[in-house]
Amino acid sequence: MKTIILEQPGRLVLADTPQPSFDPQKEALVRVHRVGVCGTDLHAFHGRQPFFSYPRILGHELGVEIVEVGSNEQGLRPGDRCAVEPYLHCGQCIACRRGAPNCCLNLKVMGVGIDGGMREFIAVPLAKLHRANGLSWEQLALVETLCIGAHAVYRADPKPGELALVIGAGPIGLSVLEFVQLAGCTPIVMDTNPKRLAFCREKLHIAHTIDATQSPLENLLEISKGELATVVFDATGNPSSMMQAFRYVAHSGKLVFVGLFQGDITFNDPDFHRRETTLLATRNARPEEFIRVIRLFEAGKIAIEPWVGERAKFEEVPDRFLLWTAPDRAIIKPMIVFD
Structure with a gap:
């Protein structure tokens, strides 16, 4: 074969x-x-x-x-x-x-x-x-990717109306974005790739995007009216991005590492405690997420054409x-x- x-x-x-x-x-x-x-x-x-x-x-x-x-x-x-x-x-x-x-x-x-x-x-x-x-071959092949995002958002348990920052607009970041929106959050997407940011604006109709190479913290402060994001997902697997992500979390907020890399992550402990940040890891997905994603596909609530x-x-x-x-x-x- x-x-x-x-x-x-x-x-x-x-x-x-x-x-x-x-x-x-x-x-x-x-x-x-x-x-x-x-x-x-x-x-x-x-x-x-x-x-x-x-x-x-x-x-x-x-x-x-x-x-x-x-x-x-x-x-x-x-x-x-x-x-x-x-x-x-x-x-x-x-x-x-x-x-x-x-x-x-x-x-x-x-x-x-x-x-x-x-x-x-x-x-x-x-x-x-x-x-x-009832699903196409390509929908079936995308179920697992979407389950990664579904599980990450399940871990964070955001509430409707929360400001959610998704760092990294690759497939995993987009799967997180899908479930951030289904949770009723206001999404912000950050990436270093202008083509991916344009994709999010033009194809996914995301109102707020941030170029991570152009004063990202200042831009996030402007979008959030000085309060930062109550939930932040880093889907880059990039150590520099993951360490910078601590700066984007609002007081009492959550940071979820979706991507991973082979190494150590460091952060400023007083700042971490001052904000009372909740730090979460997320790995793979549970059977429940596979069932949920399939049901959403069948109901026409997820579009994967783009x-x-x-x-x-x-x-x-x-x-x-x-x-x-x-x-x-x-x-x-x-x-x-x-x-």
Whole structure:
């Protein structure tokens, strides 16, 4: 079967690999129709992704079709369209027992800790398939990205009317923005890329955008009438941005780190205490978020058309991938087509 393998940083190769075996009592064999390319894949390509080893088959944002499946309680059948929850948890550790399988002590993420979906077929545990026959392949492939934003906003628990700053207008930042708006907050978007800020203004109709290279604190103070943002999401994974984000939080506000990097974050402790800042991390998403995102898609409350900026066939991916990693790229979400 057609497979894309990241052999080492900077080297993607096309390969022909055997079709995977599967346990029909626990898994389904699925055909991959779409794979969304995300920041995790791009960081892995550059050798900057935590919890990662090579070689690896990337791909955890998947729109799939069930090909073979045994009898199951979920009623899954061949031909069903599904989104994939790519987080394989143990079910026994303290996080799993507390209802947080997204941060399981023994977590394995498809396309990161184990091989993922940049191939024609893959075996997926039955519990990780979320059926949604009314959605397109691309909607299904975007469910996981949107779940990251849904979980981040769930963690912050903002109230309607709050001023919410989203730093980083890449796919994850945009997924956060989606749920910030659904929560009834007033959004502000900050980024260093003028093309992405223009995208937010023109395509998503965001009234307030801030160029992070042009006096960002002063601009935020002006927009907020001197009070800053009561909830701040940093989706950059950039240490400088993450440390600067403490300055943007209003007194009694919350800072949520959505992105991550391999290193330490420092902040001024007296200022942190003076503001009584709540600092939160967010990792992956829970099954509840997958169900919620699918229901929102089905209800027509999420539009993803502006997100998908480019589609590439299997054989085009190695050449296109390097272009997708360019820091000033305007493309928000590349999509790999396996049809």
